[in-house]
Amino acid sequence: MRWASDRLAQVGEFVVPLSHAPGDEWRTQASVFEEIYFIFLALGTAVGIVVIGYMLYNGWKYSASKGTTELDDPPVLGELPRGEGGGKKLFLSFGISAVIVITLIVWSYSALIYAEQGPEEFEDNMVVEVEGYTFGWDFIYENGETSTNTLVVPEDHVVTLEVTSRDVWHTFGVTELRIKADSIPGQTATTWFIADEQGIYLAECFELCGAGHSFMEADVIVVSEETFEEMYDEFTETGSFPDPPDDLEER
Amino acid sequence: MSEHGLPPKSSIKRWLVTTNHKDIGILYILTSLFFLIFGGTLALLIRLQLWTSGEFILSGSAFGQAVTAHGLVMVFFFLSPFAFGFANYIVPLQIGADDLAFPRLNALSYWLYLFAGLLFLISFFQGGSLEAGWTMYAPLNLPTYMPNPGASTVVGALLMFVASVTVSTINFVVTIHQMKADGLSLWNLPMFTWSILLTVWMMLIAFAALGAALLILGADHVLDTVYFTEVEGGSLLWAHLFWFFGHPEVYIVFFPALGVMLETFQTFTGRRLIGRKWVILAMILVTLQSFLVWMHHMFLTTINLEIKTLMMAMTIGISLPFDLIVFAMIYTLIKGRIRWTTPFLFNFGALVLFIIGGITGVFLGAIVLDYEFRGTYWVVAHFHYVMVAGGTALFGGLYYWWPKITGKMYDEYLGKMHFGAYFVGFNLLYFAMFMSWEMPRRVFTYHTGFEAYNQMATIGGFILGASFLIMFYNFYQSWYRGPVADGNPWEYSRTAEWATDSPPPLENWEGIPNYEKGFLEFVDRPEGLTDGGHGEDHHDRHPDHASIWPLTISLTTFIGLAGLMLWGEHIVYNTLFIVGLFATLVAAVGFAREDFYAPMPDWGARWPFEGIHKNKFGMWIFLASDIVIFGAFIGAYIFIRWGYGWEAWQTIPPEALPGLVNTFVLLTSSFTVILALVYAQRGNQKGLVASLIATFGLATLFLVIKSWEWNYLLPEAETLPEATIALFTFDWDPLIGTEGPALDASIQHSTYYVTTGLHAIHILIGMIALGYLAIRAYHGAYLDDEQPVENVGLYWHFVDIAWVFLFPLFYIL
Ligand code: HEM
Ligand SMILES: [Cu+2]
Ligand SMILES: [Cu+2]
Numbered sequence A: 001m002r003w004a005s006d007r008l009a010q011v012g013e014f015v016v017p018l019s020h021a022p023g024d025e026w027r028t029q030a031s032v033f034e035e036i037y038f039i040f041l042a043l044g045t046a047v048g049i050v051v052i053g054y055m056l057y058n059g060w061k062y063s064a065s066k067g068t069t070e071l072d073d074p075p076v077l078g079e080l081p082r083g084e085g086g087g088k089k090l091f092l093s094f095g096i097s098a099v100i101v102i103t104l105i106v107w108s109y110s111a112l113i114y115a116e117q118g119p120e121e122f123e124d125n126m127v128v129e130v131e132g133y134t135f136g137w138d139f140i141y142e143n144g145e146t147s148t149n150t151l152v153v154p155e156d157h158v159v160t161l162e163v164t165s166r167d168v169w170h171t172f173g174v175t176e177l178r179i180k181a182d183s184i185p186g187q188t189a190t191t192w193f194i195a196d197e198q199g200i201y202l203a204e205c206f207e208l209c210g211a212g213h214s215f216m217e218a219d220v221i222v223v224s225e226e227t228f229e230e231m232y233d234e235f236t237e238t239g240s241f242p243d244p245p246d247d248l249e250e251r
Numbered sequence B: 001m002s003e004h005g006l007p008p009k010s011s012i013k014r015w016l017v018t019t020n021h022k023d024i025g026i027l028y029i030l031t032s033l034f035f036l037i038f039g040g041t042l043a044l045l046i047r048l049q050l051w052t053s054g055e056f057i058l059s060g061s062a063f064g065q066a067v068t069a070h071g072l073v074m075v076f077f078f079l080s081p082f083a084f085g086f087a088n089y090i091v092p093l094q095i096g097a098d099d100l101a102f103p104r105l106n107a108l109s110y111w112l113y114l115f116a117g118l119l120f121l122i123s124f125f126q127g128g129s130l131e132a133g134w135t136m137y138a139p140l141n142l143p144t145y146m147p148n149p150g151a152s153t154v155v156g157a158l159l160m161f162v163a164s165v166t167v168s169t170i171n172f173v174v175t176i177h178q179m180k181a182d183g184l185s186l187w188n189l190p191m192f193t194w195s196i197l198l199t200v201w202m203m204l205i206a207f208a209a210l211g212a213a214l215l216i217l218g219a220d221h222v223l224d225t226v227y228f229t230e231v232e233g234g235s236l237l238w239a240h241l242f243w244f245f246g247h248p249e250v251y252i253v254f255f256p257a258l259g260v261m262l263e264t265f266q267t268f269t270g271r272r273l274i275g276r277k278w279v280i281l282a283m284i285l286v287t288l289q290s291f292l293v294w295m296h297h298m299f300l301t302t303i304n305l306e307i308k309t310l311m312m313a314m315t316i317g318i319s320l321p322f323d324l325i326v327f328a329m330i331y332t333l334i335k336g337r338i339r340w341t342t343p344f345l346f347n348f349g350a351l352v353l354f355i356i357g358g359i360t361g362v363f364l365g366a367i368v369l370d371y372e373f374r375g376t377y378w379v380v381a382h383f384h385y386v387m388v389a390g391g392t393a394l395f396g397g398l399y400y401w402w403p404k405i406t407g408k409m410y411d412e413y414l415g416k417m418h419f420g421a422y423f424v425g426f427n428l429l430y431f432a433m434f435m436s437w438e439m440p441r442r443v444f445t446y447h448t449g450f451e452a453y454n455q456m457a458t459i460g461g462f463i464l465g466a467s468f469l470i471m472f473y474n475f476y477q478s479w480y481r482g483p484v485a486d487g488n489p490w491e492y493s494r495t496a497e498w499a500t501d502s503p504p505p506l507e508n509w510e511g512i513p514n515y516e517k518g519f520l521e522f523v524d525r526p527e528g529l530t531d532g533g534h535g536e537d538h539h540d541r542h543p544d545h546a547s548i549w550p551l552t553i554s555l556t557t558f559i560g561l562a563g564l565m566l567w568g569e570h571i572v573y574n575t576l577f578i579v580g581l582f583a584t585l586v587a588a589v590g591f592a593r594e595d596f597y598a599p600m601p602d603w604g605a606r607w608p609f610e611g612i613h614k615n616k617f618g619m620w621i622f623l624a625s626d627i628v629i630f631g632a633f634i635g636a637y638i639f640i641r642w643g644y645g646w647e648a649w650q651t652i653p654p655e656a657l658p659g660l661v662n663t664f665v666l667l668t669s670s671f672t673v674i675l676a677l678v679y680a681q682r683g684n685q686k687g688l689v690a691s692l693i694a695t696f697g698l699a700t701l702f703l704v705i706k707s708w709e710w711n712y713l714l715p716e717a718e719t720l721p722e723a724t725i726a727l728f729t730f731d732w733d734p735l736i737g738t739e740g741p742a743l744d745a746s747i748q749h750s751t752y753y754v755t756t757g758l759h760a761i762h763i764l765i766g767m768i769a770l771g772y773l774a775i776r777a778y779h780g781a782y783l784d785d786e787q788p789v790e791n792v793g794l795y796w797h798f799v800d801i802a803w804v805f806l807f808p809l810f811y812i813l
Helices: A002-015 A029-061 A087-117 A225-238 B012-017 B021-049 B060-095 B103-125 B150-178 B191-222 B234-269 B276-292 B305-333 B342-365 B367-373 B377-406 B412-435 B451-481 B549-565 B571-593 B614-644 B657-682 B685-713 B720-728 B747-778 B787-812
Strands: A126-133 A136-140 A146-148 A150-154 A158-165 A170-174 A179-183 A189-194 A199-205 A218-223 B512-514 B521-523
Touching (some): A029 A189, A029 B305, A029 B342, A029 B367, A087 B367, A126 A150, A126 A170, A136 A218, A158 A179, A179 A189, A218 A225, B012 B021, B021 B060, B021 B377, B060 B191, B060 B234, B103 B150, B150 B614, B234 B305, B234 B377, B305 B342, B342 B367, B377 B451, B412 B451, B549 B571, B571 B747, B614 B747, B614 B787, B657 B685, B657 B747, B657 B787, B747 B787
């Protein structure tokens, strides 16, 4: 319930800022996803209940065991197939469902544009190359250093990931941050995120890549701006990140 | 009762030689149920493994194999063949035919399917099977990354399955278009037959694309070519080829089930389908659109936003016709007299499940959501709700047609129990997967927190599995002790399969089914059947129903493929391949020589394919699928070359001249093959034999020039004879040495040799057919029936035209 009321509140804000003129308040991919998911879930459940309920109702109402209906023109064996009337009703319900589906998808499309482009004009947008391999992740920072299975980023910053693979097809994804991109040899897929809460997030592989697929995980460590600066300096010097502060929460 | 050379049903031999559509239908159904049990056992293993979040019974590799085999077995070896068991049994009955157009080819499809399945099973005993998922993404599907030898065998098994599907497709297209009873136009086809007709048209194109993808994959496995390891696009090439097949495949498995739903909804409500013509149009629309949405499976790859948007729009577009179909079924309930029998329960249930599957599919159509759902249990739950909804309808179909097939009634009470357990188990199992959607799919351990959902799913899975024990028990009881069912046990059934005995006699009808007066009548059979005035004179001859060759060809192909896919691994495999290859040739000749009489009716509604002989029609359909295969090879070449840089690409043949000469050689041979036909029509035997030999000679010349060219390009073979011998004895060593250019030297080499090699194999097959014709013609054949000459000629023209496309692409541009 908490979850639902939170979502509802978000939808309230959402109706307006969907157009997201860049420069407005930035929104994380996660919040965009949550809202759209919520709307789809709510409408989908409603439609499902109505349609299936209607089926069950008719199944009950016209059940032969009740013996209430008599067929006025029952089909006979060997007749040439023909349809029964009722086209109007058919098209009406078809029309309604089409409107719902199209509206939903078109409406979600504006969010797609946002998700695709990302907040481009954001200052000092940080770019990290992500290279998948069997079975782990290399993160190559702008300083040229590589960190294996640990991605450290500052809080409230736009981070752009350029994802590729060294061997087979993987998919890089962080469920809590709602980001995902295919990691394909020879290709570079791009995604971005803003982590607005500090903590340790889990990155996983979402495409079967061999016997170690289930273990192909990395930590995404989100720390405050200052901590990040410190950690990054040490990373530049030594080639590996120091341990993050102990009080980070697992997410 | 005389069964025209067919042993009685109690004899095992009958089931090995039968070509009767009802027997084959039963074989399909039984075999597919066997694979259901196999795939289901794998599924339960997976579910057991996922009972706890830690490691349990399967290793990572075993789990990968189990998931892969489960997916492939369920989709290819259970769901489709199960549906085609019904298609085999019911479609000829619904259209008023005696059998399919090509009964022997029908038997061939079945045996190819069975042996393909066996080949798949063998892969587990060869040191590990494929573990790349049913989508077999590249380059994980290659030995470099997944060295299990059995993986190559799986590729061979799937190729064999594609062959089975292609043969079956040709058969059904010709049958449904040309063997309908008089007065039964396309428009009037019962819905199940409509669904099968549209399914086979989709299969024709989709499976050809899969065939091409598998041929290329097979080359990468066996010949070490480098298509899918090519970094500039190899992975994406596979994804495009696979999903171009894969999306239509979703409808291919679902449409037959839809057909069953549309039939049973009418029968058990006592109502005719609401908006029938719109439903048919919607299905035709889906058939066409199914080839235009494949990239919605690739939203997370690097394809650009414009294409994604287009694919998204197409995806909404294809979901709408389904809305209409669903509503049509729901409205058909209204004012009906609904009898809640087992078949109807299953089909009603299937519609409920399909609605849930459809709604959750709309989520995936919204790209922003798809980004998150891709690769998670959301997808797994969604496609099971859709595909296994199809399975649900088909189980309903099994109850529906059980009395027709066996002549016995099953027990309703047990049937309803089966449904109850099935439906509860199903929803526990797959709904739990929706709830654990944040879990990546294809993992064998997961993070705690998903445990409750996974256990719920596992329990559901076992309930679902156990429900089948009730079904098998019910059918077992019914078979031995069930009450006898008469010809039409269901009130308000309409379609013709109910207008004959249960089970129907060997040739289905006493008289000839006829709808010209607007309803089904049986008219007298004319004295002596002829085959539609196609020039054969077989009065008084009775149709044949038995042949040993389909089984033989499938067995020999099985042996050959088992050897080929692991060529070079062990001397045993090399021997198997050579033995299998020659045995297959012998069996093919045996098949061709057998005097098998399967007449076409003289009558029937055939629009728009009236004037065309079934063999020629079949050849055209085959060529259509071959066009898709060559198209896919050429497309693959262009795609790879584009990714590489069109201009930077070096064409392999250093000179175009040999290719140009070869072009003329082939064009001339097209001319001589026409001459052969003309001579056959004129009854000129000498001319016929001479032109066939000339065509054969030109084909040989083509191959000689080709092998000279290959030799010239492949310095390991020193001389032309050496290269030729190497080529024909399949001793590739002198050709593919360790040094110098070879098939695996570069992507340019791979594409060149594989594509022209595919063409050369077509030439070789053509030569075998030409040689066969020439020998037969020498003994006096074809003078009063030039059909075979014409059909081989068609094939030959096609092979020539294919070269006309390959030549500029590989030599000049
Ligand atoms: C008509 C029946 C079925 C069909 C057509 C079918 C199809 C598939 C396919 C295509 C896959 C994907 C394999 C892959 O990821 O490569 C799959 C996965 C799976 N199926 Fe089924 N299936 C069927 C029945 C069942 C049943 C009865 C169960 C459970 C008892 C089940 C449980 C699963 C599970 C657990 C997975 C693995 C999901 C994952 O790890 O990604 N399926 N199925
Ligand atoms: Cu992976
Ligand atoms: Cu699709």
